[in-house]
Amino acid sequence: MKPIVLGTHNPHKIDEISHLLLECSFEIKTLKDFPELTPVEENHNTLEENAEKKAKFYAKKTGLLTLADDTGLEVLSLNGEPGVFSARYAGENCSYEENNKKLIEKLSGKKGRDREARFRSIIACHNPETGRTQMVEGSIAGQILETIQGNHGFGYDPIFYIPKLGKTLAELTLEEKNKISHRAIALMKIKEILKNYV
Numbered sequence: 001m002k003p004i005v006l007g008t009h010n011p012h013k014i015d016e017i018s019h020l021l022l023e024c025s026f027e028i029k030t031l032k033d034f035p036e037l038t039p040v041e042e043n044h045n046t047l048e049e050n051a052e053k054k055a056k057f058y059a060k061k062t063g064l065l066t067l068a069d070d071t072g073l074e075v076l077s078l079n080g081e082p083g084v085f086s087a088r089y090a091g092e093n094c095s096y097e098e099n100n101k102k103l104i105e106k107l108s109g110k111k112g113r114d115r116e117a118r119f120r121s122i123i124a125c126h127n128p129e130t131g132r133t134q135m136v137e138g139s140i141a142g143q144i145l146e147t148i149q150g151n152h153g154f155g156y157d158p159i160f161y162i163p164k165l166g167k168t169l170a171e172l173t174l175e176e177k178n179k180i181s182h183r184a185i186a187l188m189k190i191k192e193i194l195k196n197y198v
């Protein structure tokens with residue numbers, strides 16, 4: 001089986017992506033297989049640039065086909081905040097709980113459409129043999145709740161409510177989230193690209 005590297009240190013992303021790639025004929029490697037590789041600084045202004053930077057960096061270091069994801073939560077009434085700053089919305093090294101609390105506070109008093117948001121995932125695939133990067137996008141629309149709900153998933157999942165399901169992403173199992181999420185939609189598209197490598 002051909003190896004593929006998942007260029008992330010986030011265990012939740014590793015679980016989601018590995019599950020979605022289960023039926024693909026790849027030997028999945030994570031950064032645990034390359035302990036010498038430290039996290040890449042995500043210092044660009046767009047998800048696309050950060051995803052490409054991570055995929056290229058880990059592909060060059062490992063010499064293997066690499067996938068990297070960069071995801072942001074975009075709230076329409078906050079002009080797309082927290083967006084590319086989603087990981088550190090409440091400050092450097094902040095927790096998921098602190099980010100959720102900050103967003104809930106920012107939206108305090110807002111109702112209806114002013115609470116609409118979307119998750120946007122960019123997945124970059126870099127092939128170190130050809131030097132080519134391919135990128136895909138997946139998104140999902142929802143609303144930001146005033147309190148957390150559910151204890152699955154990670155990040156902003158407990159405040160991201162999907163009206164048609166009547167649940168937050170944190171109330172879904174891994175399998176359920178992987179049928180509809182921003183990351184799953186992007187992964188479906190990447191799987192089409194990966195068919196050329198198998």
Ligand code: IMP
Pocket residue numbers: 010042069070071072073086087088096099153154155156157169181183
């Ligand atoms: P990253 O830069 O792609 O690692 O993601 C930035 C931040 O977005 C993470 O620290 C999480 O807070 C959040 N995030 C990314 N993906 C998800 C998801 O699938 N659900 C909830 N939050 C997420």
